[in-house]
Amino acid sequence: MHHVNVVERPSLGRCLEASMKVSAGEILVLEAPLFVSAPVDDMGRLAEQLFKTAFAKPSDLPLVTQLFISILAEIVKGHKASVLSRLSQLRGHPEQWRQTVGQLHESLREEHVSKVEHDELLDLYSKLAANAHETDDKRAAIYSMGSLAEHSCRPSAFKHVHGDAHELMIRALTDLEMGDVVSLAYIPEYYPTWHRQELLRSFNFQCHCPRCAGEEAEVACAFVCPDCASPCCPPRPCLSRGDFEALVCEECGCRVEDAEQLQAFRDAELCERLCESCTPHLHPYHFKIFQMYLGNLQMVSPEQRLDILEQLEDAHGRLGNRVHPLHAKFEELAARSLQALSLGTGNAEASAEARAEAVSAARASWERAAALYALTHGEEAEQSRHCQQQAAMLDGPAPALPESSE
Numbered sequence: 001m002h003h004v005n006v007v008e009r010p011s012l013g014r015c016l017e018a019s020m021k022v023s024a025g026e027i028l029v030l031e032a033p034l035f036v037s038a039p040v041d042d043m044g045r046l047a048e049q050l051f052k053t054a055f056a057k058p059s060d061l062p063l064v065t066q067l068f069i070s071i072l073a074e075i076v077k078g079h080k081a082s083v084l085s086r087l088s089q090l091r092g093h094p095e096q097w098r099q100t101v102g103q104l105h106e107s108l109r110e111e112h113v114s115k116v117e118h119d120e121l122l123d124l125y126s127k128l129a130a131n132a133h134e135t136d137d138k139r140a141a142i143y144s145m146g147s148l149a150e151h152s153c154r155p156s157a158f159k160h161v162h163g164d165a166h167e168l169m170i171r172a173l174t175d176l177e178m179g180d181v182v183s184l185a186y187i188p189e190y191y192p193t194w195h196r197q198e199l200l201r202s203f204n205f206q207c208h209c210p211r212c213a214g215e216e217a218e219v220a221c222a223f224v225c226p227d228c229a230s231p232c233c234p235p236r237p238c239l240s241r242g243d244f245e246a247l248v249c250e251e252c253g254c255r256v257e258d259a260e261q262l263q264a265f266r267d268a269e270l271c272e273r274l275c276e277s278c279t280p281h282l283h284p285y286h287f288k289i290f291q292m293y294l295g296n297l298q299m300v301s302p303e304q305r306l307d308i309l310e311q312l313e314d315a316h317g318r319l320g321n322r323v324h325p326l327h328a329k330f331e332e333l334a335a336r337s338l339q340a341l342s343l344g345t346g347n348a349e350a351s352a353e354a355r356a357e358a359v360s361a362a363r364a365s366w367e368r369a370a371a372l373y374a375l376t377h378g379e380e381a382e383q384s385r386h387c388q389q390q391a392a393m394l395d396g397p398a399p400a401l402p403e404s405s406e
């Protein structure tokens, strides 16, 4: 099932656009894989059939190589024409893989050498490297439509691979008009432009999204406004670290142009660690603080975690989209923390009222998480069902007080 068209655009090349009006949360693409890599337990046997030289440990092979081996096994069985034609739509970057594929081709068993040309293998490997997706069960799969979606640092859609059939599902994160480009984020979005572009280079992507190519404020580089302490950001995308000539406050609108002040902010951004001298300048919405909190969520108390989650949600929401898998995750973690806190009110001092309130806050949070997951992953997805179940378990009367031990 597809609500997309494959089109050729002068600026983007081949891409997907919505073939009809679609609301946030609706399915744009649902497709079965062209190929899935063989189970990892079969890798050793397949590799041995194909190659003279043994691989140290087949289960350690990169997923792309596992997929390559699985498909190559089909090719040497005599299915070359059908295999290659199924992949003919896809594109890759062969120049990067010349050496890898050269070695693989060299080590092919004698009886297979005549069955496939070196250049065909290079073409195959580079297509897989550029387009393979990792599945839930740690295999690699390749899709036709799913590989054509554009990258954007403000994606209009989200993809995930689900179920035993490894179907790829792409859902809209925003309302789309017919003809709007369907884009996915291939990297985490909460970074400044220069860092996103560094990450994208490894995918051979050049991003033309408004955050990269437009005139948007660099909201992930937020400093503390000298006048009102609100986030104060470069008014244009930063193409290198600390690359800004002025900052504009999101709240009071003041413009920071003082050379000394700007240098202090630049130094804070360039500082390698989060230390006493840089942190006072960095707003909690600054990407360095954001990433630090994101990495430390499990190490703090439930109360602190709730505060941090709210901050992360606010920061990330400034990118323009709260229907987002990361926001669903934030809400799920908040629900978990609220639930832990509601159990904490099970002691004798807490009033029945306080307990009921804590439980109902946790339930509401699970419900919000379930609703968000339903939009990003679908109602039937594992994540949504888990949150629905948690909410349902908190329905009904508050848990009874534990018996006093005295």
Ligand SMILES: [Zn+2]
Residues within 6 Å of the ligand: 152, 153, 154, 196, 207, 208, 209, 210, 211, 212, 213
């Ligand atoms: Zn971009």
Ligand SMILES: [Zn+2]
Residues within 6 Å of the ligand: 225, 226, 227, 228, 229, 230, 249, 250, 251, 252, 253, 254
């Ligand atoms: Zn201000």
Ligand SMILES: [Zn+2]
Residues within 6 Å of the ligand: 271, 272, 273, 274, 275, 276, 277, 278, 279
């Ligand atoms: Zn520092």
